[in-house]
Amino acid sequence: MLVRTVSIDAPVRTVAAAARHTRTVLAGFAALRPDPVPPAGELLVPGDGLVLRSGGELEPTRGSFVVRGADEHGLLLAPPGADRCPPAEFEVALTGGAAGTSMTVTARPGEGVGRAELAAMEEVLDGYPAAVREITEEWCGRPVVVAAAIVDGGLLLAQQRRSPARHAGGWELPGGRVEAGETEAQAMVRECREELAVDVRVLGGFGTDVPVSADGGMLLRGYLAGLRDRSAVPRPVEHRAVRWVGADRLPELEWLATDRLLLDSMRSALGGAAR
Structure with a gap:
């Protein structure tokens, strides 16, 4: 087992976003020559895959990873199955604190890994x-939504x-700049009042940050919230419609x-929120 621990002077949810940022993973894992499996987007999500190359050729039998976890706690890249083992399983564990974020990266080599592969893992x-x-560090200077x-x-x-027009009909979480x-909590309360005509209370953070390319670059930051008055009925003041949705829908x-x-963070929020 190979382990590295570093400290990063940034909020844990920003570091968590960077840890699952597809281009950053590809750059950081360059020694293993990874390629993303479509439809991987800007951030890796559970179920996404990476295939490792050797000598310019794809070798999915020996070198495939599947994203098993990608959230505010870290990232897990693991074999897709018992019969298809990559050189190692990689786990990223994140812990936030007053001094920033502690990031521990662990590589667990598979069977038959040679010196060259171990050197690549290092x-x-x-x-x-x-x-x-x-x-x-680049994202920390961005305004927050x-x-x-x-x-x-x-x-x-x-x-x-x-x-x-380009977004008409699409669904999103309430919020704004x-x-x-x-x-950030005050902004969320204000935006919900403006967009939904209801007052909410902040219950905590959820998910990683999400980089937004619009307007020179921003960071979307999610918060878990509840209605202050559970009998209040949210209405679409600025939007076409609102809808209550269960995890399966x-x-x-x-x-x-x-x-x-x-x-995936929305599903987790529904699973962990007080009823």
Whole structure:
């Protein structure tokens, strides 16, 4: 077993986003020559795959990874099955604190791994944390957009966009930009009041940050929330429609690309939220 632990001066959810950032993973794992398996997007999600190359040729029997976990706690790249073993299983564990984030990367070599593969894994344990730190430092300067996962009775509230035309009909979480002088929690409460005509209470964070390319680059940051008055009825003040959705129906909605990257965290939020 090979282990590296580094400290990164950034919030844990920003580091967690960088840890699952597809281009950053490809750069950090360059010694193993990975290729993403379509349809991998900007951030890796559970079920995504990576295939390792050797001499320019794909060798999926020997070198395939499947993303088994990708959230605010870290990343797990593991074999797709007992009969298809990659050179190693890689696990990233993240712990946030006042001084930033502790990131531990563990490689567990598979059977029959040779010296060359072990050397490549050592390169990954040096290169990947450095790549995560680099993109994290870049993202930390971005303005934050908050998103509210409002849960009640085992359901999550989604809203359907009316505009602009390229987003019309798509579904998203309520939220918006953090204005000058606001905390992120205050921004979330204000946005929910403006968009849904309801007051919410913040229950905590959920999911990793999500990089947004619009307007020069922003970070979407999710918060778990509940209605202050559970008898209140959210209405689409600025949107086409709102809908309460259960965990099993979440994939049926046409989510905007950014929000789609939080689907697994939405499911987890429904599973862990108080009923």
